[in-house]
Amino acid sequence: MTQDWPRHDMSFLSGHRLRRTRQAEWSRAMVRETSLAPSDLIWPLFVIEGDNEKTAIRTMPGVERLSVDLLVEAARAAREAGIPALALFPNTPDHLRSDNAAEAYNPDNLMCRALRAIKDAVPDIGLIADVALDEYSSDGQDGLVRDGEILNDETVAVMVKSALAQARAGADIIAPSDMMDGRVAAIRAALDENGFEHVQIMAYSAKYASCFYGPFREAVGSGSRLKGDKRTYQMDFANSDEALREIEQDIAEGADSIMVKPGLPYLDVVRRARDAFNIPIYAYQVSGEYAMIEMAGAAGAIDRDAAVLESLWAFKRAGANGILTYFALEMARRLGR
Numbered sequence: 001m002t003q004d005w006p007r008h009d010m011s012f013l014s015g016h017r018l019r020r021t022r023q024a025e026w027s028r029a030m031v032r033e034t035s036l037a038p039s040d041l042i043w044p045l046f047v048i049e050g051d052n053e054k055t056a057i058r059t060m061p062g063v064e065r066l067s068v069d070l071l072v073e074a075a076r077a078a079r080e081a082g083i084p085a086l087a088l089f090p091n092t093p094d095h096l097r098s099d100n101a102a103e104a105y106n107p108d109n110l111m112c113r114a115l116r117a118i119k120d121a122v123p124d125i126g127l128i129a130d131v132a133l134d135e136y137s138s139d140g141q142d143g144l145v146r147d148g149e150i151l152n153d154e155t156v157a158v159m160v161k162s163a164l165a166q167a168r169a170g171a172d173i174i175a176p177s178d179m180m181d182g183r184v185a186a187i188r189a190a191l192d193e194n195g196f197e198h199v200q201i202m203a204y205s206a207k208y209a210s211c212f213y214g215p216f217r218e219a220v221g222s223g224s225r226l227k228g229d230k231r232t233y234q235m236d237f238a239n240s241d242e243a244l245r246e247i248e249q250d251i252a253e254g255a256d257s258i259m260v261k262p263g264l265p266y267l268d269v270v271r272r273a274r275d276a277f278n279i280p281i282y283a284y285q286v287s288g289e290y291a292m293i294e295m296a297g298a299a300g301a302i303d304r305d306a307a308v309l310e311s312l313w314a315f316k317r318a319g320a321n322g323i324l325t326y327f328a329l330e331m332a333r334r335l336g337r
């Protein structure tokens with residue numbers, strides 16, 4: 001039985017009713033301003049030594065580190081689901097980590113072997129190689145350390161060698177995530193001098209010193225080593241004008257695309273970057289963001305599947321061209337091609 005409630009006089013609306021276009025799914029689809037597709041999703045993967053090995057990451061339920069052979073299978077699945085590119089992160093065995101991080105430019109290090117194996121088996125997926133020293137250094141810092149200081153120019157020299165090793169192994173995109181000054185120009189020059197003019201640089205330009213990287217450090221095995229913090233090179237979370245200066249500098253140095261990281265708490269930075277620069281912008285939904293969604297979902301606090309979709313779409317609304325996300329494979333499959 002329909003109730004006959006009294007109606008308020010809405011004539012002040014003069015016919016402007018914004019709910020009109022929301023009444024049916026066809027109409028909501030028609031007025032939708034942004035889209036989310038598999039091609040928006042970049043899948044970060046953790047690599048370990050071994051054969052047919054996978055290990056769980058306690059703080060990232062559902063994510064596993066994979067040995068190179070399993071990584072190749074993951075790459076195939078990703079390609080099949082329409083994911084354009086993978087971002088690789090090695091978990092270097094302890095005995096190969098050192099103060100000088102020399103393993104970073106060993107042409108047969110875990111990263112280079114993974115790049116070669118995937119390039120060989122799945123040639124039409126893009127490979128993004130992380131360049132930073134935290135995955136190879138004794139102390140979990142992204143740069144070389146002397147008397148507690150993170151050295152800039154000396155670190156850049158190692159990163160250049162690391163990037164060249166990765167390019168030789170088949171990396172399509174070099175992604176410096178260290179936040180040293182001037183590393184984009186240095187890597188660009190070295191790539192060009194060595195015949196890798198076609199290799200792109202995706203610069204982690206606005207990377208904040210953030211607590212949201214916690215689970216990642218467990219995943220690559222650098223967390224327990226890390227003394228102190230990364231605030232002398234990663235950005236202060238109080239700032240966003242400075243992010244624009246970082247991005248501007250990386251573009252001037254030759255970056256093909258830039259990144260904002262973490263993601264969801266920094267969508268204002270994504271939006272400011274979108275408004276200020278016409279370059280591809282990627283955002284990284286980092287490990288702590290992943291863990292929050294998974295764990296809140298498991299606790300019954302939120303609808304996990306809905307949260308994954310809503311969170312990823314928010315990046316597109318903010319103006320990102322794509323998202324690095326641990327949900328990439330699942331989401332690409334859900335979205336279809």
Ligand SMILES: NCC(=O)CCC(=O)O
Pocket residue numbers: 130177212213214215216217285286287288
């Ligand atoms: N270069 C990658 C990171 O530093 C962290 C990513 C994450 O927390 O997922």
Ligand SMILES: [Mg+2]
Pocket residue numbers: 179180181182205246249250
């Ligand atoms: Mg910079």
